[in-house]
Amino acid sequence: MEHPALTPLEQHIHRLVVAAAALILVFILGLTFLFGHHQTEKPLLPTRNSFSFFGNYQSPDRCRECHPEEYAEWAGTVHAQASFDPIFQVYLEAAGRPGECFACHATGYDTTTGQFALAGVSCEACHGPYRPGHPEATMVVAASETLCGACHPSTLQEWKTSRHGEVGIRCGDCHEVHSQKTRAAVITNELCAGCHTNSTQDPIHRNHIAVGLHCVDCHLSRPASKVESAISGHAITGHAFVADRGVCGRCHETVPGNGETSR
Numbered sequence: 001m002e003h004p005a006l007t008p009l010e011q012h013i014h015r016l017v018v019a020a021a022a023l024i025l026v027f028i029l030g031l032t033f034l035f036g037h038h039q040t041e042k043p044l045l046p047t048r049n050s051f052s053f054f055g056n057y058q059s060p061d062r063c064r065e066c067h068p069e070e071y072a073e074w075a076g077t078v079h080a081q082a083s084f085d086p087i088f089q090v091y092l093e094a095a096g097r098p099g100e101c102f103a104c105h106a107t108g109y110d111t112t113t114g115q116f117a118l119a120g121v122s123c124e125a126c127h128g129p130y131r132p133g134h135p136e137a138t139m140v141v142a143a144s145e146t147l148c149g150a151c152h153p154s155t156l157q158e159w160k161t162s163r164h165g166e167v168g169i170r171c172g173d174c175h176e177v178h179s180q181k182t183r184a185a186v187i188t189n190e191l192c193a194g195c196h197t198n199s200t201q202d203p204i205h206r207n208h209i210a211v212g213l214h215c216v217d218c219h220l221s222r223p224a225s226k227v228e229s230a231i232s233g234h235a236i237t238g239h240a241f242v243a244d245r246g247v248c249g250r251c252h253e254t255v256p257g258n259g260e261t262s263r
């Protein structure tokens with residue numbers, strides 16, 4: 001039913017608007033169809049052996065011939081699996097398989113073609129493409145914060161503004177670069193206590209360590225939504241290692257030491 005107050009011109013505009021809306025709807029439906037159809041023609045999800053030939057990229061197998069130790073340390077890591085770990089692939093699929101994910105989840109991502117050279121964060125992701133003539137020609141060994149920070153930008157940011165960043169305690173000082181393990185155990189406090197011998201002297205530290213707490217229970221906080229932040233390449237990993245007074249509330253309903261609890 002027409003609105004009685006509408007003039008013929010207004011009615012005309014009204015019809016035009018309805019027609020335009022219908023056209024837009026048809027267009028969107030068409031796009032959806034095309035897009036859905038197009039998806040089936042996308043390349044398969046990456047597998048362990050995904051690669052394309054370009055540049056001088058070789059493969060971890062090539063490096064393994066002369067560097068079996070580094071290879072063995074690296075082979076079981078999430079870096080090695082970064083393109084095909086099942087959780088990643090679920091999110092990759094949900095996001096519509098955008099190529100940009102492979103800037104960090106693969107080796108030798110080419111922004112112009114959307115292709116990557118090798119699956120996983122492999123040797124050449126960190127050491128650059130194979131240099132013909134290597135070992136006479138040397139491979140790249142970059143400072144760990146520049147290297148790791150390229151794909152771990154938010155961790156780099158947390159670290160940079162921390163005391164560790166200020167005094168130059170680098171990623172590689174705490175992490176084995178190939179196995180990704182920490183250089184000493186975290187769960188026994190060995191890693192932190194290896195450099196921090198004095199921190200255990202004051203009562204807060206002494207008392208809590210005596211009841212079996214670990215440095216990271218108070219000095220490392222990760223958000224619950226870690227995966228969500230990781231998808232954007234900005235996982236919050238708590239690398240400032242600060243423990244403020246607010247941390248007490250994680251375990252104590254009331255902050256002891258204020259009369260509620262005796263020491």
Ligand code: HEC
Binds near residue numbers: 064070125
């Ligand atoms: C996540 C980044 C990363 C990956 C992946 C990686 N490396 Fe390294 N690699 C480094 C860094 C950083 C150093 C320097 C270590 C240091 O200074 O302690 C290094 C050092 C080396 C060295 C010099 C000797 C040594 O151990 O210090 C060799 C050889 C080497 N890597 C080979 C490899 C091979 C082979 C692979 C693949 C199987 C590989 N790397 C994968 C980061 C990486």
Ligand code: HEC
Binds near residue numbers: 059062124
């Ligand atoms: C034909 C044997 C050979 C192959 C293949 C080889 N390397 Fe090396 N590489 C060496 C030797 C020898 C050295 C020097 C001694 C050392 O540090 O182990 C070396 C040193 C390195 C270093 C330390 C920096 C430097 O250049 O001195 C890195 C990093 C490295 N190789 C990475 C790689 C990567 C990544 C691959 C695979 C793309 C690879 N290498 C393949 C023999 C090889």
Ligand code: HEC
Binds near residue numbers: 126148152172
């Ligand atoms: C080319 C990109 C890239 C570089 C360079 C890189 N990483 Fe990673 N790293 C990733 C990706 C992607 C993941 C997650 C892989 C997954 O779970 O699928 C990851 C995961 C990790 C993890 C495991 C996190 C977890 O949740 O268990 C550690 C630890 C880590 N990286 C440390 C480092 C360190 C230390 C360096 C430098 C020596 C480094 N990374 C360099 C891309 C990179």
Ligand code: HEC
Binds near residue numbers: 171174222237
């Ligand atoms: C002072 C030591 C220290 C330094 C420096 C350090 N890390 Fe860590 N990192 C740790 C500890 C401890 C953990 C937790 C390990 C665990 O829970 O087993 C960790 C965990 C991680 C993880 C996994 C995060 C998660 O939530 O599971 C990544 C990724 C990582 N570090 C990357 C880096 C990068 C990149 C740098 C340099 C910018 C760096 N780290 C510098 C000590 C350090």
Ligand code: HEC
Binds near residue numbers: 164174194219242
């Ligand atoms: C390789 C040595 C090294 C390791 C390992 C290390 N630290 Fe540190 N840390 C330092 C140095 C050096 C400083 C600066 C000391 C200073 O300011 O005099 C520092 C400073 C700090 C500070 C002081 C921050 C501030 O703002 O004053 C905290 C907190 C801290 N570290 C916690 C940790 C924790 C937790 C771990 C274990 C996950 C750890 N550190 C592992 C060397 C290390």
Ligand code: HEC
Binds near residue numbers: 189200204208214244
């Ligand atoms: C119960 C929680 C808790 C535990 C467990 C804990 N810390 Fe702390 N830590 C704190 C708090 C809170 C501060 C800040 C103190 C302040 O500002 O008064 C702090 C401060 C520090 C500082 C900087 C001040 C200083 O004393 O130099 C370092 C370094 C440190 N802790 C290292 C460690 C290490 C290493 C461990 C494990 C051996 C550890 N902490 C375990 C809560 C904790």
Ligand code: HEC
Binds near residue numbers: 085105153
């Ligand atoms: C800037 C680099 C970067 C980009 C771009 C990036 N990621 Fe990541 N992603 C990481 C790093 C680093 C981690 C490991 C974080 C950690 O554990 O601390 C990670 C972890 C993940 C994880 C958790 C893996 C697991 O097994 O728990 C998922 C899922 C993920 N990424 C999906 C994606 C998707 C999908 C895209 C593209 C839309 C993407 N990422 C783009 C760097 C990146």
Ligand code: HEC
Binds near residue numbers: 204217248255
């Ligand atoms: C990761 C958990 C955790 C955090 C965080 C934590 N505590 Fe505790 N705290 C404990 C545990 C466990 C005990 C020993 C059991 C108990 O007495 O409740 C304890 C005991 C204490 C005691 C001795 C209580 C008594 O009755 O003897 C004091 C005081 C105390 N905490 C203060 C603090 C303060 C201040 C903070 C913040 C800087 C803090 N705690 C952070 C777990 C924690």
